[in-house]
Amino acid sequence: MERRLRELMPGTAGPFALVKEAMEYSLFAPGKRIRPILCLAASEACGGDPEAALTFGCALEMIHTYTLIHDDLPAMDNDDLRRGRPSNHVVYGEDQALLAGCGLLTMAYEVMAGAGQTGLVDPAVATRIIAETSQAIGWAGTMGGQSLDMIFTKRGDATLEELELMEFAKTARLLITAIRNGALSAGADANTLAKLTVFGEKIGLAFQVADDLLDVTADEGKLGKPVGSDARQGKTTYADRLGLEGARELLAKLLHDALAAIGDLDAKAEALRAIARFIVERTY
Amino acid sequence: MERRLRELMPGTAGPFALVKEAMEYSLFAPGKRIRPILCLAASEACGGDPEAALTFGCALEMIHTYTLIHDDLPAMDNDDLRRGRPSNHVVYGEDQALLAGCGLLTMAYEVMAGAGQTGLVDPAVATRIIAETSQAIGWAGTMGGQSLDMIFTKRGDATLEELELMEFAKTARLLITAIRNGALSAGADANTLAKLTVFGEKIGLAFQVADDLLDVTADEGKLGKPVGSDARQGKTTYADRLGLEGARELLAKLLHDALAAIGDLDAKAEALRAIARFIVERTY
Numbered sequence: 001m002e003r004r005l006r007e008l009m010p011g012t013a014g015p016f017a018l019v020k021e022a023m024e025y026s027l028f029a030p031g032k033r034i035r036p037i038l039c040l041a042a043s044e045a046c047g048g049d050p051e052a053a054l055t056f057g058c059a060l061e062m063i064h065t066y067t068l069i070h071d072d073l074p075a076m077d078n079d080d081l082r083r084g085r086p087s088n089h090v091v092y093g094e095d096q097a098l099l100a101g102c103g104l105l106t107m108a109y110e111v112m113a114g115a116g117q118t119g120l121v122d123p124a125v126a127t128r129i130i131a132e133t134s135q136a137i138g139w140a141g142t143m144g145g146q147s148l149d150m151i152f153t154k155r156g157d158a159t160l161e162e163l164e165l166m167e168f169a170k171t172a173r174l175l176i177t178a179i180r181n182g183a184l185s186a187g188a189d190a191n192t193l194a195k196l197t198v199f200g201e202k203i204g205l206a207f208q209v210a211d212d213l214l215d216v217t218a219d220e221g222k223l224g225k226p227v228g229s230d231a232r233q234g235k236t237t238y239a240d241r242l243g244l245e246g247a248r249e250l251l252a253k254l255l256h257d258a259l260a261a262i263g264d265l266d267a268k269a270e271a272l273r274a275i276a277r278f279i280v281e282r283t284y
Numbered sequence: 285m286e287r288r289l290r291e292l293m294p295g296t297a298g299p300f301a302l303v304k305e306a307m308e309y310s311l312f313a314p315g316k317r318i319r320p321i322l323c324l325a326a327s328e329a330c331g332g333d334p335e336a337a338l339t340f341g342c343a344l345e346m347i348h349t350y351t352l353i354h355d356d357l358p359a360m361d362n363d364d365l366r367r368g369r370p371s372n373h374v375v376y377g378e379d380q381a382l383l384a385g386c387g388l389l390t391m392a393y394e395v396m397a398g399a400g401q402t403g404l405v406d407p408a409v410a411t412r413i414i415a416e417t418s419q420a421i422g423w424a425g426t427m428g429g430q431s432l433d434m435i436f437t438k439r440g441d442a443t444l445e446e447l448e449l450m451e452f453a454k455t456a457r458l459l460i461t462a463i464r465n466g467a468l469s470a471g472a473d474a475n476t477l478a479k480l481t482v483f484g485e486k487i488g489l490a491f492q493v494a495d496d497l498l499d500v501t502a503d504e505g506k507l508g509k510p511v512g513s514d515a516r517q518g519k520t521t522y523a524d525r526l527g528l529e530g531a532r533e534l535l536a537k538l539l540h541d542a543l544a545a546i547g548d549l550d551a552k553a554e555a556l557r558a559i560a561r562f563i564v565e566r567t568y
Contacts, residue, residue, distance in 0.1 A: 015449055016428035018435065023423060070386070075359075075378035094359035095434045102354070102386065103423035109393050110418035116411035123407035127400035130414060134394035139307060139387035144300035150379045151302065165299055 001036050002028075005058050008111055022092040022100035023107075027065050029083035034207075034279070035060040038175060039182035041271035042196055045262070048186020052120045055111060056129060056181045062108040063133070064174060067142055069101035076150065079229060121185050129181050136177040145170025149235070158236040164205075171211070172204025179272075195261055196272075202258035203276050209251050210282060212237035213244065218284065255280045285320050286312075289342050292395055306376040306384035307391075310349050313367035318491075318563070319344040322459060323466035325555035326480055329546070332470020336404045339395060340413060340465045346392040347417070348458060351426055353385035360434065363513060405469050413465050420461040429454025433519070442520040448489075455495070456488025463556075479545055480556075486542035487560050493535050494566060496521035497528065502567065539564045 005027060013020035036057025043053030072079040072087040073094060080087050089097035109130065116126025135141060148166040152158040158166070179200040183193050212230065216239050220227045230237050238247045258276045262269050289311060297304035320341025327337030356363040356371040357378060364371050373381035393414065400410025419425060432450040436442040442450070463484040467477050496514065500523050504511045514521050522531045542560045546553050 010424070014424070015432060015446075016424045016453075019423050019428055019431040070382060073359075073382070075357075075382060093434075096431060098354060098357070098359060098382070099423075099427045099431050102389065103427050105386065105389065106418050106422040106427065110415050110422065113411040113414035113418065116407070117415055123400070123411045126411050127397040127407045127414075130397035130411075131394050131401055134390050134397065138390040138394065139303050139383075140294070140298070140300045143383045143387050143390070144303055147300060147303040147380060147383050150377075162299075169300075 001033055001040075001054065001058065001061075004054050005061065008055075008058055008107070018092070019096055019099050019103055022088060022096045023103050025085075025091060026069050026082070026088050026100065027062065027104060029085055031061070031065075031083055032282075032284075033061060034275070035064050035174065035178040037275060038178040038200075038272075039185075041269075041275055042179040042182030043186040044182075045196070045265055045269040045272050046183050046186035046188040046192060047268060048182070048188075049120070052115060052185040053182045055115045055120055056185050057178065059108040059111040060133075060174065060178050060181065062104040062111070063137055063142075066101040066104040066108075067137075067146070067174075069097055069104070071146060073097060076146070077229070077233060115185075125184060125187070129184050132180065132184075133177055136173040141169055141173045142171075145173075153233055153235050156234050160241050163236055163238070163241065167208040168205065171208045172201065175204040175207055176200035192265070195265065198261040199258050199272065199276070202254045202261065203279050206251055206254040206258065206276075207279050209238045209247050209254070210280060212239045213247055213251075214282075214284070215239070216244065251280050285317055285324075285338065285342065285345075288338050289345065292339075292342055292391070302376070303380055303383050303387055306372060306380045307387050309369075309375060310353050310366070310372050310384065311346065311388060313369055315345070315349075315367055316566075316568075317345060318559070319348050319458065319462040321559060322462040322484075322556075323469075325553075325559055326463040326466030327470040328466075329480070329549055329553040329556050330467050330470035330472040330476060331552060332466070332472075333404070336399060336469040337466045339399045339404055340469050341462065343392040343395040344417075344458065344462050344465065346388040346395070347421055347426075350385040350388040350392075351421075351430070351458075353381050353388070355430060357381060360430070361513070361517060399469075409468060409471075413468050416464065416468075417461055420457040425453055425457045426455075429457075437517055437519050440518050444525050447520055447522070447525065451492040452489065455492045456485065459488040459491055460484035476549070479549065482545040483542050483556065483560070486538045486545065487563050490535055490538040490542065490560075491563050493522045493531050493538070494564060496523045497531055497535075498566075498568070499523070500528065535564050 039057035039060060040050060040053045068082055069088045071077050072082055073089055080090050088100060112126060112130050115121050116123040145166050149170060176197060179196050183196050215230045218227055255276055259273060323341035323344060324334060324337045352366055353372045355361050356366055357373055364374050372384060396410060396414050399405050400407040429450050433454060460481060463480050467480050499514045502511055539560055543557060
C-alpha cells in the first residue's frame with residue numbers, strides 16, 4: 001500500500017513543489033490505512049484482482065487524508081496535532097493546507113478514472129465507482145456529516161438520533177464505500193454486494209463508537225492526536241450518550257451483527273472478519 | 285444552462301439543507317457561464333450532441349464556482365464580495381463555505397461519471413474526461429496556480445515568467461479543459477482536438493489579461509466584485525508588467541492567434557469565434 005501510494009504520486013513537482021510537499025506530508029504520515037485495507041479485503045472476499053483493489057483503496061486513502069487536513073483547519077475543528085505530527089496547516093499555512101486537501105481529493109479521482117483508462121477495471125465499472133464515491137463523500141455524505149458536526153458543536157447539543165445521522169454520513173459512509181469499491185472492482189454480484197454493504201454499515205458505526213471511546217480512554221502518544229479533544233470542543237459523543245459501559249456493549253453487538261451479515265461467505269472473507277475485530281478492539 | 289444546473293442539483297436536502305443552500309447560493313449567483321458556453325461551442329464545432337456538452341459544461345461551472353468560494357476565504361484572497369453579492373463565507377461562515385466548495389467539486393465528478401453511466405457518452409470517454417479534468421484542476425493545475433498566487437503575493441513580487449506560469453495553471457487550464465471536454469464529448473479526432481487546444485491556450489491567456497485590465501478599469505457594479513483588489517493584495521498583474529497599452533496590444537495579438545488556430549474549421553465554429561471576441565472585448 002505504501003509503495004503503491006508513492007507510485008501514484010507524481011515524481012517531480014516543478015514549480016508546484018510546495019503544495020505537492022504539503023500533500024505528501026499528510027498522505028505519508030503514519031496511518032492505520034483502514035480504508036485501503038477494507039477495499040483489498042472486500043475484493044479478496046469476492047475473488048478479485050488485488051491490483052485493482054489496491055488502486056481504488058489508495059484513492060480512498062487520498063480522500064480520507066483530504067478530510068483530515070480540512071477537518072483540522074482553524075475554521076473547522078482547529079486541531080494542531082494529527083497522526084503524531086503537527087497538523088498540515090501548522091506546517092504549511094492555512095492556504096496551502098486547504099489547497100493540499102483539495103489536491104488529494106482531485107488526485108483520487110484521477111487515480112480512479114485512470115484505473116478505467118488503463119484496463120485495471122472496465123470503464124463502466126470505473127464510472128460507477130466514481131459516481132458512488134462522489135455521493136458517499138459529498139454534500140449528503142462525508143462533507144454533509146462534517147457540516148452537521150459544526151452545526152451541532154456550535155449549538156452545544158445533539159440528540160442521539162442526530163449524532164447517529166451525523167456520524168453515519170461523516171465516517172461510516174466512506175468505510176462502506178471502501179468495502180463496496182473493493183467488491184465492485186472485483187465484479188461482485190448484487191447479492192454479495194448487499195451482504196458486504198450491511199457488514200460495512202455495522203463496522204462503520206462501530207468504528208465511530210470506538211473512536212469516541214478512544215477520545216476518552218486512549219494513550220495520547222499511541223493515538224497520535226490529542227485525547228479529550230471532543231469534550232473540549234463541546235462535541236456530543238457515544239461515550240457521553242451511552243456511558244463507557246453502554247458504548248462497549250453497543251460495540252459488541254455491532255461486531256456480532258457485522259460478522260452475521262457475511263456469515264455465509266467462505267474463508268476468502270477471513271481478512272474482512274479480522275479487520276472487523278481490530279476495529280472494535282483497537283487501542284489507537 | 286441554468287435549467288440543467290438546477291436539474292443536476294438534488295431536489296431535497298433533508299438534514300443537510302444548510303450546506304446545500306450554501307452550494308446553491310454561489311452556483312446560482314449571476315455569472316458569465318463562460319466555461320459551459322465554451323464547452324457547448326467546442327462540441328458544436330465538432331458536430332456533437334449538445335446534451336452531453338451541456339452536462340460536462342455544468343460540471344465545469346460547479347468546479348469553477350468551487351474555486352471562487354475557496355479563493356474568497358480569509359485564508360486565501362479574503363474577498364467579501366463576489367458576483368455582486370456577499371461572498372459565501374460572509375453569509376454561511378468559513379466552515380460551511382469550505383464544505384460547500386468541496387461539495388460542488390465532488391458533485392461535478394458525480395455529474396461527469398453519471399454522463400458515462402447513463403449513455404450520454406461512452407464510459408471510456410467519461411473516464412478520459414474525468415482524468416484530464418483532474419489533471420487540469422489539481423495540484424499542478426488550478427490549485428497549483430492558486431498555491432503560486434499565494435506564494436508570490438506573500439513574497440510581494442513575481443517575474444513576468446512566473447506570472448505567466450501561475451495564470452496559465454490557475455485560469456487558462458480550466459478554460460482549455462472546457463473546450464477539450466466539449467470536443468471529447470463530441471468524439472473529436474486528434475487533429476481537431478489539437479487545433480482547439482491551441483485556440484484554448486490563446487483565449488485562456490487573453491481571459492486573464494482582460495481580467496487584470498478590468499481590475500484597474502472596470503465599473504465595480506457591473507463587475508460584481510471589488511475593483512483594485514489585485515493592487516490592494518500586492519498581486520503582480522499583466523497591467524503592472526506591460527502597462528495598460530501593452531496589455532491591450534497583447535490581447536489583440538492573442539485574439540488574432542486564437543482565430544488563426546481554428547481558421548480552417550467551418551461555420552460550425554462561429555460560436556467559438558464569437559466567444560473569443562467577447563473574452564477580449566468584455567467590460568465585466
